[in-house]
Amino acid sequence: MLAADDDILAKAQAWKAEGRDVALATVIETWGSAPRPAGSHLVIDGEGNFLGSVSGGCVEGAVVTEAMDVIADAKPKLLEFGVADETAWRVGLSCGGRIKVYVEKVA
């Protein structure tokens, strides 16, 4: 079942209430062809469970990995993703756009 962005914030609160560590990732800026608009959320728990999306599935894996660090040290991170470099195994957006994602711990 798809979840609307407001369900995701409710879920962040619910996960927190269950005693889980929670991080929230938010698209804060987009350029060109980007899959999800600014304000889109991804909520991540300490086990790597996640809900929502900040892209079409292209960079969620990387955001979840970064969220683990944010949960560990409680420092927010600003991530930027662009077109994947075809010569390297880096994640990127296949649609050609660029996005900035803010990852913060819910505490």
Next chain:
Amino acid sequence: MRLDLLKALNDERAARRGAVLVTDLADGTQRLVRENDVPDDALAAQLEAALRSGKSANVEVEGKSYFLNVQVPPVRFFVIGAVHISQALAPMAKIAGFDMTIIDPRTAFASPERFPDVRVIAEWPDIALGELKPDRYTAMAFFTHDPKIDDVGLKIALAAECFYIGALGSRKTHANRLARMRDAGFDDTQLARIHAPIGLDIGAVAPAEIAVSVLGEVILALRKKPLRAEKAQPAAEALP
């Protein structure tokens, strides 16, 4: 995000009030600005614009970078008429993220068996809508084909300035409907906001196809222009 801010944000949404979470991107500090407090805020102009458009965005003010995370009330979709089209529309609208309610005083139609997993109210529209209080963040579709039922709800939808109002029926049926609404005191600018014949012109025939065309039209009304800055303009004619 501080947990108290997250809770406050979720509380505002539950109360169907707009709010903006302001993040200072340099130091990560955040504050929540409720809709009613926007005029007194240092970023009043930017917050007002963000709420009006419903779009989250980055803003630069006096050399500082802020992210405005905008939350406007979730869109509700009230359908008058527990008919075959509504049965197809209910699960589709749910998947598309709309909060659906179906209203029909005819208990044989408004039965839970016909509408699993959807809120169905077996009441006259004026009674049900008196409780639900439609607003600008509400879409309403009228499917009963029975003026006794539809007209009551239509008047409420027009007065509430629902962002989408659609009514089933041929051009002739709609012409009669407009005549009744004019008699009830609505002017042509208001009446131009009723989408009729209902739905995008995709040649829909089967009830489920009509449901798709209506859902598409609701999404178009929602996304094509800001909800709060509704400019009165005659509805565009569907392409032949």
